[in-house]
Amino acid sequence: MATHNLLLLPGDGIGPEVMAEVVKVADWMGKEGIASFESETGLVGGAAYDAHGKAISESDMKLAMDCDAVIFGAVGGPKWDAVPYDVRPEAGLLRLRKDLALFANLRPAICYPALADDSSLKREIVEGLDIMIVRELTGGVYFGEPKEIIDLGNGQKRGIDTQVYDTYEIERIGRVAFELARKRGNKVTSSEKRNVMKSGVLWHEVITALHKRDYADVQLDHMLADALGMQLVRWPKQFDVIVTDNLFGDMLSDVASMLTGSLGMLPSASLGEADKNGKRKAMYEPVHGSAPDIAGKGLANPIAMIASFGMALRYSFNLGEAADMVDKAIANVLDAGLRTADIKGNATSTVSTVQMGDAILAALQKLK
Ligand code: NAD
DSSP: OOEEEEEEEEESTTHHHHHHHHHHHHHHHHHTTSOEEEEEEOOOTHHHHHHHSSSSOHHHHHHHHHSSEEEEEEOOOGGGTTSOGGGSHHHHHHHHHHHTTOOEEEEEEEOOGGGGGGSSSOHHHHTTOEEEEEEEOSSGGGTOSOOEEEEOSSSOEEEEOOOOOOHHHHHHHHHHHHHHHHTTTSEEEEEEOTTTOHHHHHHHHHHHHHHHHHOTTSEEEEEEHHHHHHHHHHOGGGOSEEEEOHHHHHHHHHHHHHTTSOGGGOEEEEEEEEOTTSOEEEEEEESSOOOTTTTTTTOOOOHHHHHHHHHHHHHTSOOHHHHHHHHHHHHHHHHTTOOOGGGOTTOSOOOOHHHHHHHHHHHHHHHO
């Protein structure tokens, strides 16, 4: 059995609490002979700033570059609000994304039937929802140059951001989406605003050509980003995989996340380019932040973090069956009525972070 090398970066706030539950799952998989992991633990965010004066040390960056997958908790908190901008906690996260060249951000939005009433939409609209938003993460308007505020000298200033995409950037994110769709519902919806943006015209052209050339077996639809935002809250179950640029992906994935109930339920993966062996640099993290308001109280929901580890099993280690088991164990625990405080709904009692982790372990044991 291959041994997979993990770098664990728990970070700040509830990060270490939810990471501890992932460690239990990884250890269990090792013990049961399902998969073998070796892990190192590093510092990121405020924790790294306190130890090294920067948001991630060079030695931890080297570990991140060399490992098979980074498992990331969360960073930030009021303690570090006043630290210099370039060493603020979030700088550690951005450095990881940049140096590992993680251009593809995968955010599933899954609504477990047991939590359908926690969504802001009606049960029939969200129950059983399972969509995947693929967001381009390293290009577009967040990075394009020029990016500046210039003084026009007449009492006016001008703020400039530049939306820019090259063919190869669109093609490689398109490939990620089509490949994913083949393993799911076989349908991709590509989204841009080609009616008003030249980068959207190119996006549409490149995705259409890529589809025709290499992925004609996958169903492809195009939808303008504003219309897609509307459709996401009207009838989200029409989608399987959505692929879009950095800016639209940022907004649309946040909209989709709210369909599912709680921030504590949402995992994510960020992937880099495949090397000649098909291996990608990768980082897995919950969508939520460090939740300083509940840190240290045992209130954090570990499901987003454990489901992020499940994504690592699926996308970095090709352990689809083990990943399915993790997802099923989470669903079973929710079906049995276990709730952390954030997903309490109408439940009469709640469990702690550790109790939720233990229940997921017990559910895994039953499934095995
Ligand atoms: P947050 O996601 O930390 O918290 C928002 C709300 O959701 C809070 O009420 C929190 O208690 C709750 N929440 C979040 N995760 C939860 C979980 N697993 N279980 C139960 N409840 C949960 O966002 P915020 O409050 O805007 O930011 C707090 C800090 O986190 C800030 O310093 C921010 O910069 C940072 N942040 C970091 C990341 C990251 O590391 N990727 C992402 C977002 C925010």
